[in-house]
Amino acid sequence: MKRRTLLTGAAATLAATPLARPHAQKPVTIRWWYHFDDPKATPDELVAAFEKENPGIRIEPENIPWGGGGDYDNRLYTSIIANNAPDAAMVKFNNLARLMEMDALAPLDKWIDAWPGKRDITDDLWRLHTAPDGKRYYMPLQYVVLYLYVRLDLLAKQNLKVPTNFDEFLTAAKALTGGEQWGFGMRGGSGGHDSWMPFAFGTGAKPVKGGFVSPAALAQNRFFIDLHRVHKVTPPSAPTDAFLQIVNNLKAGRVAMTVHHISTANTMVETFGDAITAVPVPRGPNGSGFATFGDGSTCVFSASRNPEAAWKWISWLSTGPNNVLYNKAAGQMTVTTSGAANWTLHPKRFVDATVQSLPIAGVLPNLPQTADFTRVVWPQNTQKALLGQIQPDDMMQAFEKLFFG
Amino acid sequence: MLAPALAAAAILVLLPVIDTLWLSLHDVILYRPRVRPFIGLGNYTRALADPVFWESLTNSLVWVICAVSLQFTLGFATALLLNRNFAWRGIARALVVVPWALPSVIIGLIWTWMLDFNLGVLNNIGVLLGILPHSVPWLAQSSTAMAGVILAVVWQGFPFFAVTLLAGLQAIPGELYEAASIDGAGAWGKFRHITLPGLAGVIATALLLRMIWVANSLDLILVMTGGGPGTATQTLPLHAFLTAWSGGNYGQGSALAVLLTLLLLGVVVSYVWRNRAE
Secondary structure (H helix, E strand, O other): OHHHHHHHHHHHHHHHOOOOOHHHHOOEEEEEEEOOOOOOOOOHHHHHHHHHHOOOEEEEEEEOOOHHHHHHHHHHHHHHHOOOOOOEEEEOHHHHHHHHHOOOEOOOHHHHHOOHHHHHEOHHHHHHOOOOOOOOOOEEEEEEEOEEEEEHHHHHHOOOOOOOEHHHHHHHHHHOOEOOEEEEEOOOOOOOHHHHHHHHOOOOOOOOOOOOOOHHHHHHHHHHHHHHHOOOOOOOOHHHOOHHHHHHHHHOOOEEEEEEOHHHHHHHHHHHHHHEEEEEOOEOOOOOOOEEEEEEEEEEEOOOOOHHHHHHHHHHHOOHHHHHHHHHHHOOEEOEHHHHHOOOOOOHHHHHHHHHHHHHEEOOOOOOOHHHHHHHHHHHHHHHHHOOOOOHHHHHHHHHHHHHO | OOHHHHHHHHHHHHHHHHHHHHHHOEOOEOOOOOOOOEOOOHHHHHHHHOHHHHHHHHHHHHHHHHHHHHHHHHHHHHHHHHOOOOOOHHHHHHHOOHHHHOOHHHHHHHHHHHOOOOOOHHHHHHHHOOOOOOOOOHHHOHHHHHHHHHHHHHHHHHHHHHHHHHHHHHOOOHHHHHHHHHOOOOHHHHHHHHHHHHHHHHHHHHHHHHHHHHHHOOHHHHHHOOOOOOOOOOOHHHHHHHHHHOOOEHHHHHHHHHHHHHHHHHHHHHHHHHHHHO
């Protein structure tokens, strides 16, 4: 009896020593991949604050080159195939379907439902973050909704009001075109699909099976292409203009309106002060509209050895003040209602235009072809249509075929 | 004695080639790592049935022929100039190598902004001098985009010919020119009967090498136009890259790479044959 007691006591003592429980002392390391548009921005402050609150978890952030999204995504896929994926990463909707097909994502529903911060994120955002199979693999982290920048001073000179529908938009674009100034800064180059979608799906068509070739989408796409080909309210370089061109043209006064999002609001205000504003993208005659949702989310990978700790980190990033701090570095909008209420990073009118656009916010189909659509199929076909090499309807047929066969 | 070299060649060249051939016979999608069925020549028939392949092939021919011939002409002229005696010749010889020493991505960005419709310095100068009535969207029109990227690659590549041919020129004995002068040969006669024959070997090797490099290169086009507008500047290697990298279709991308290699085989064989003959 004495001997057994002694042995039990010794075993208990041994079990309590650091040797027997090395994890008690050694913190769990979470590898986290991210990318910020601003190369000077770092997550160091966030990481330090999290590690202070959670001494058992160490975050190892890795800044991955973006390369238009393609570099980041392909590094992610290859790391998963090589069994060297991070525990958690920043991700975008356009690679959700591919990551699901690889069984690379851990479902977050159980954790989200038990998470105290859930109610601080709007239902619109949770709706957009629900995967086609009804589960949630992505955690909202940052977002933008594309809106319309408008030069109020130029509109006032023409006695025009801010356009709210496509007819008013065309009227304004025509009136604001002349000499070396164009009414609309169209983005036909890289990333242009985001500013095309509000036009193509603005009168009720949806980016679902059959939606690309529905009469409403075809008509609206013709309207979009005709802005360049027929009405010539866009710069001649529009077929290849990308982010830098549309932003610089607006800042240089060469275009009067363009579609972008809140990440450029401050630079616009620096240039124009109160003479520039943002409004939700034009709507159709029946009040329908489509505002492109630009997500920035986080996920936990199914191969993570420490999924609970990874979840702790990504949920911490999406919590009230932490998310505000994060988005100060990312330059985008906080996903939390509490953070948005006291948001000071951007002037209020741009925040309002973003939040007002949420009810009509939508995304491309969550399919494996989406990444190829955004990088290759959309620019190639749209540029051909803008240059008159194919008809606008042909490009929509090509999109429908890519997505739905 | 040859074993280490053969082993290195096998690891660095043969294995990737065999792997690419093997991939091209399978349906390899990056995001479907567990499924890669053998489909025989399926990727090849699909590639050849795609009109984009033929567009890319045509663009490749235009790209290689125009770029290499213009690089050669400009490089040869520069080499002849640098072979003469003039003040600051050493500095001129050093400066001419600068475009060759710059990374392609930097050159692509420089030329993209120089040709830019809104802010480009070439449009600005053209309009100021009255050469252009208004700015031209060089890279946004299918009629001028290829010329724009060729201009950039000519600027990047002419120093290769200049330096190579200059070395060849310096190897031609000066006595030959002196003897020709005594015999009454003019400048054209000396160029035709001494310079050109003396450089023939160097020219052939340089042309073959440069053709292979230009035919394979895609970085400059990728940075400047991404193959656009539409597919106006999409060459075969860029088509293969986009298929594999953006589409995640490594099987089809490998098939396109193999087809490009087969097309280049004629040039490669000529190069190897020349080396063996020498």
